[in-house]
Amino acid sequence: MTDDRFENLLRARLPHLPADEPLRDDADLTQLGLDSMQAMELLFDLEEEAGITVPDSAMNAETFATPASLRAVVDQQAEEAA
Amino acid sequence: MSAPAALTTQRPPATPLDARVGAVLPVLREDADRIDDAAAFPVRGLAALRESGLMGLLVPQEHGGLGGSSADLTHVAQELAGECLSTAMIWAMHCQQVAALTRHGSPRLKAHLLPRIARGEVYVASVTSEKAKGGHLLSAHSPLTGEGDGTLRFDRDAPIVTGGAHADGFLITLRDGPEAAPHRVTAVYADRDRITVEEGPDRWNPMGMRGTHSIPLRLSGTVDETAVVGRRGGFKDVAVADFVPAGHLAWAACWLGAVRGALRSVLKLLRSPAGRRQFDLSGQQLRARLARVRMELDAMAALLTQVTADSDRHRGTAGAESPPVQMRLNALKVYTAERSFACVDELIRVVGLRHGYMRRSGLPLERLFRDLRSAGLNYADDRLLAANGAMCLLDREVSLAD
Numbered sequence: 001m002t003d004d005r006f007e008n009l010l011r012a013r014l015p016h017l018p019a020d021e022p023l024r025d026d027a028d029l030t031q032l033g034l035d036s037m038q039a040m041e042l043l044f045d046l047e048e049e050a051g052i053t054v055p056d057s058a059m060n061a062e063t064f065a066t067p068a069s070l071r072a073v074v075d076q077q078a079e080e081a082a
Numbered sequence: 083m084s085a086p087a088a089l090t091t092q093r094p095p096a097t098p099l100d101a102r103v104g105a106v107l108p109v110l111r112e113d114a115d116r117i118d119d120a121a122a123f124p125v126r127g128l129a130a131l132r133e134s135g136l137m138g139l140l141v142p143q144e145h146g147g148l149g150g151s152s153a154d155l156t157h158v159a160q161e162l163a164g165e166c167l168s169t170a171m172i173w174a175m176h177c178q179q180v181a182a183l184t185r186h187g188s189p190r191l192k193a194h195l196l197p198r199i200a201r202g203e204v205y206v207a208s209v210t211s212e213k214a215k216g217g218h219l220l221s222a223h224s225p226l227t228g229e230g231d232g233t234l235r236f237d238r239d240a241p242i243v244t245g246g247a248h249a250d251g252f253l254i255t256l257r258d259g260p261e262a263a264p265h266r267v268t269a270v271y272a273d274r275d276r277i278t279v280e281e282g283p284d285r286w287n288p289m290g291m292r293g294t295h296s297i298p299l300r301l302s303g304t305v306d307e308t309a310v311v312g313r314r315g316g317f318k319d320v321a322v323a324d325f326v327p328a329g330h331l332a333w334a335a336c337w338l339g340a341v342r343g344a345l346r347s348v349l350k351l352l353r354s355p356a357g358r359r360q361f362d363l364s365g366q367q368l369r370a371r372l373a374r375v376r377m378e379l380d381a382m383a384a385l386l387t388q389v390t391a392d393s394d395r396h397r398g399t400a401g402a403e404s405p406p407v408q409m410r411l412n413a414l415k416v417y418t419a420e421r422s423f424a425c426v427d428e429l430i431r432v433v434g435l436r437h438g439y440m441r442r443s444g445l446p447l448e449r450l451f452r453d454l455r456s457a458g459l460n461y462a463d464d465r466l467l468a469a470n471g472a473m474c475l476l477d478r479e480v481s482l483a484d
Binding site for chain 2: 041044047048051052053082
């Protein structure tokens with residue numbers, strides 16, 4: 001998944017992030033409005049885009065803490081799937 | 083980060099009991115389709131259960147068993163049924179016999195039999211149905227006859243015995259004597275190799291639950307007074323205190339576990355990359371259907387937990403026979419029978435023809451649909467509802483059990 005595609009999917013679930021503001025890798029996703037329902041929808045978006053299934057054990061606060069932590073989980077699953 | 087943290091699925095740590103179950107599950111998973119195809123008894127599954135120690139789950143520790151509780155019974159039944167409902171039911175019915183033997187067997191019978199059950203050497207089948215009376219548990223036609231020297235003789239036809247070709251022992255209900263009324267039912271235990279067991283023709287070819295291989299048997303022989311389970315003519319007390327509650331709890335747990343397994347398989351498909359190409363997980367209708375199944379699972383599980391507590395609390399007391407407690411026990415059986423079948427039907431709707439209706443689609447839905455069709459017929463819901471309806475009419479205050 002390209003960085004742009006990842007960021008676009010992420011941005012769509014972050015209501016408190018203005019469109020003209022850059023998304024930092026270490027941004028606090030909760031502060032930007034990612035609640036548990038939105039996190040679930042985001043996960044489904046990413047799974048569909050990347051053709052992966054994130055294991056239940058990875059569905060925790062650490063995974064959804066920052067763009068970097070989420071990207072790491074997605075990349076790891078994509079690597080395992082490939 | 084409290085909000086996304088709510089996604090985390092907390093699992094309790096694995097227990098020694100889970101390790102025993104874990105050793106059996108792969109065998110059940112491997113054989114489930116094969117025994118369904120062949121309508122054959124799960125020989126390998128039973129061997130794994132014997133090896134695991136789970137045949138002695140309800141045998142007290144002083145007799146070498148695991149000393150498991152009713153909650154352990156329903157936990158293990160669910161796990162087994164998540165892989166193979168037929169094998170789970172065979173195990174559950176064995177546990178139902180063990181519950182009766184453990185609590186109502188004579189000291190000599192228990193000392194002789196329970197350690198062998200705990201070691202996995204004895205699989206106990208029940209012989210409670212009879213041609214003349216059908217499945218009614220609390221009446222019997224075929225009588226015990228005395229020999230005058232304290233031995234008890236019987237010669238009984240059993241039209242359908244689950245596991246009858248494989249059981250090592252039988253819990254048999256009989257009329258207490260040639261002159262006794264049909265409701266004077268006595269239960270006796272007999273080892274297979276101590277009596278004459280004639281197997282009738284194998285015509286077993288049902289729609290579902292095909293692994294619960296059942297055949298007609300004719301059992302004849304003698305036992306002594308120590309083989310009597312409960313009082314002479316008093317099987318009703320055994321039934322009310324243990325046999326019926328253990329049966330209802332174990333069956334309900336099996337059905338609930340089967341639906342949990344079904345939902346697990348559906349979710350695995352839906353979340354897989356292949357599933358994502360076929361199903362739109364954002365669809366409101368799909369989500370509502372999944373939510374309904376999950377809601378039914380929670381309702382069944384809550385009722386099961388409540389009736390398990392009722393059964394532990396009232397065992398051996400007059401409270402067990404109180405109408406509100408009896409109605410809830412019967413309701414557990416009827417409710418889980420109805421809803422488990424409805425849940426599988428709903429899951430078939432979710433995944434459609436290819437994954438839901440086709441045999442060997444990779445999902446167990448087609449098999450479970452046939453299996454669970456029998457849930458309401460087995461110990462018939464109609465009869466339980468008629469009994470509950472009568473008790474309901476008598477309780478004009480509508481006092482729900484505590």
